[in-house]
Amino acid sequence: MERLGTGIGWRPEIADAVEEMPGIEWVEAVAENVCPAHLPESLLRLRRRGVTVVPHGVSLGLGGADRPDEDRLTALAERAQALGSPLVTEHIAFVRAGGVLTASPRLEAGHLLPVPRTRDALDVLCENVRIAQEALPVPLAVENIAALLAWPAEELTEGQFLYELADRTGVRLLIDVANLHTNHVNRGEDPARALAELPLEALAYVHVAGGFERDGVWHDSHAHPVPRPVLDILTDLASRVAPPGVLLERDENFPEPAELERELVAIGTAVESGRTAARRAADPAPTSGPGQAPGAGGRGAPGPDPRPAGGTEPARQRLALAQTSLLSALVAGTPAPEGFDRVRIGVQARSLAAKRADVVAKVAPELPVLLGEGYRTAFLAYAQSHPMTGGYRQDALEFAESLLLAGRPRNAGVRRELREWWLDRSGPAPRSRRPAVRVARAAQRVLLRR
Numbered sequence: 001m002e003r004l005g006t007g008i009g010w011r012p013e014i015a016d017a018v019e020e021m022p023g024i025e026w027v028e029a030v031a032e033n034v035c036p037a038h039l040p041e042s043l044l045r046l047r048r049r050g051v052t053v054v055p056h057g058v059s060l061g062l063g064g065a066d067r068p069d070e071d072r073l074t075a076l077a078e079r080a081q082a083l084g085s086p087l088v089t090e091h092i093a094f095v096r097a098g099g100v101l102t103a104s105p106r107l108e109a110g111h112l113l114p115v116p117r118t119r120d121a122l123d124v125l126c127e128n129v130r131i132a133q134e135a136l137p138v139p140l141a142v143e144n145i146a147a148l149l150a151w152p153a154e155e156l157t158e159g160q161f162l163y164e165l166a167d168r169t170g171v172r173l174l175i176d177v178a179n180l181h182t183n184h185v186n187r188g189e190d191p192a193r194a195l196a197e198l199p200l201e202a203l204a205y206v207h208v209a210g211g212f213e214r215d216g217v218w219h220d221s222h223a224h225p226v227p228r229p230v231l232d233i234l235t236d237l238a239s240r241v242a243p244p245g246v247l248l249e250r251d252e253n254f255p256e257p258a259e260l261e262r263e264l265v266a267i268g269t270a271v272e273s274g275r276t277a278a279r280r281a282a283d284p285a286p287t288s289g290p291g292q293a294p295g296a297g298g299r300g301a302p303g304p305d306p307r308p309a310g311g312t313e314p315a316r317q318r319l320a321l322a323q324t325s326l327l328s329a330l331v332a333g334t335p336a337p338e339g340f341d342r343v344r345i346g347v348q349a350r351s352l353a354a355k356r357a358d359v360v361a362k363v364a365p366e367l368p369v370l371l372g373e374g375y376r377t378a379f380l381a382y383a384q385s386h387p388m389t390g391g392y393r394q395d396a397l398e399f400a401e402s403l404l405l406a407g408r409p410r411n412a413g414v415r416r417e418l419r420e421w422w423l424d425r426s427g428p429a430p431r432s433r434r435p436a437v438r439v440a441r442a443a444q445r446v447l448l449r450r
Contacts, residue, residue, distance in 0.1 A: 004245025152339025159197020205245035238274025
């Protein structure tokens with residue numbers, strides 16, 4: 001893997017600061033937030049300076065029971081080509097469930113949810129990764145995620161699961177050390193053991209981010225400073241392998257540029273501490289990690305693909321039922337599946353609803369302005385009985401529609417403004433300002449609702 005160096009997550013809110021930061025060799029942009037035909041000027045300027053830009057996908061759902069969506073793969077490929085990227089990255093997660101495999105309504109999580117570490121899930125994930133690799137013009141790297149809850153009766157540790165994935169597909173790994181810390185706090189998993197079991201020769205780069213702990217649960221917020229335990233895990237990783245790149249993630253609650261620069265310095269110090277520890281190691285000879293075959297080489301090509309003789313369809317069916325049952329409990333209020341911690345299910349459900357409220361407020365900023373302090377309470381009440389079935393923009397429209405159908409808000413003036421907002425955005429094109437056209441469309445909506 002080529003060296004990337006020191007990087008930071010590019011976000012529009014800190015674009016100017018990122019351009020001026022010393023020592024930034026590469027950036028990562030959320031793929032879904034970038035339009036290939038209209039790239040942000042900031043990214044174009046960075047590219048002209050020789051700064052590498054990597055698109056980081058969040059919606060592919062490679063860990064889901066369905067095969068990857070062709071349109072989403074095409075979109076990810078287009079972004080890689082437009083940015084001249086050396087690779088693209090995604091997550092080992094599922095983000096939606098239901099649909100044809102379960103003959104049930106499609107549900108959207110709006111969040112990255114953990115994949116069960118089972119043979120079924122591994123078989124499906126390996127096939128999905130292979131499909132993605134064939135569709136993408138550059139290598140793919142996949143990221144371990146943070147989780148608030150654990151699947152019951154898992155068959156593999158995280159390190160074993162990732163090792164087999166890389167071994168069977170040749171996919172590269174994006175290791176998030178903050179997520180290893182999250183899983184340590186929330187699931188009791190030892191970060192050192194995970195690192196010892198990983199195929200570190202497959203490492204593409206490393207994520208570092210902050211979070212916070214509340215009531216014994218660690219929340220991977222990407223909105224807080226990087227804590228010491230995360231830096232310690234980074235040092236441990238760097239003592240085992242020289243990471244090709246290390247990137248600081250920050251998604252909201254952005255501090256002053258000087259604070260971000262201090263965090264980048266702390267990250268560099270943690271990596272150097274690991275390298276120093278490696279140099280001091282008594283045995284300079286290469287060794288094999290736990291579960292790694294002696295002499296295992298790089299991951300440029302996939303190993304044998306031990307898929308079941310009957311294909312992955314039975315595994316997909318079982319995985320689909322399990323993931324739909326969990327997601328339904330999280331977003332539709334159905335009972336928690338057997339074996340899950342009901343308290344953690346509740347924590348995750350509230351976290352998902354809160355994230356929905358936050359993201360809807362960003363994609364439809366007029367809603368919190370119109371509804372004022374009542375926006376969040378109203379949206380959380382709506383989320384309890386209305387699972388998300390489409391994207392966040394559709395969610396915003398359906399939320400507004402539910403309020404209007406219930407005769408809310410009670411203030412007639414605000415309700416009128418909300419209705420105008422909804423009508424302007426719920427059709428295939430913005431409403432005409434000509435009275436005759438507006439009357440015709442209004443009449444058509446009334447007839448359709450009867």
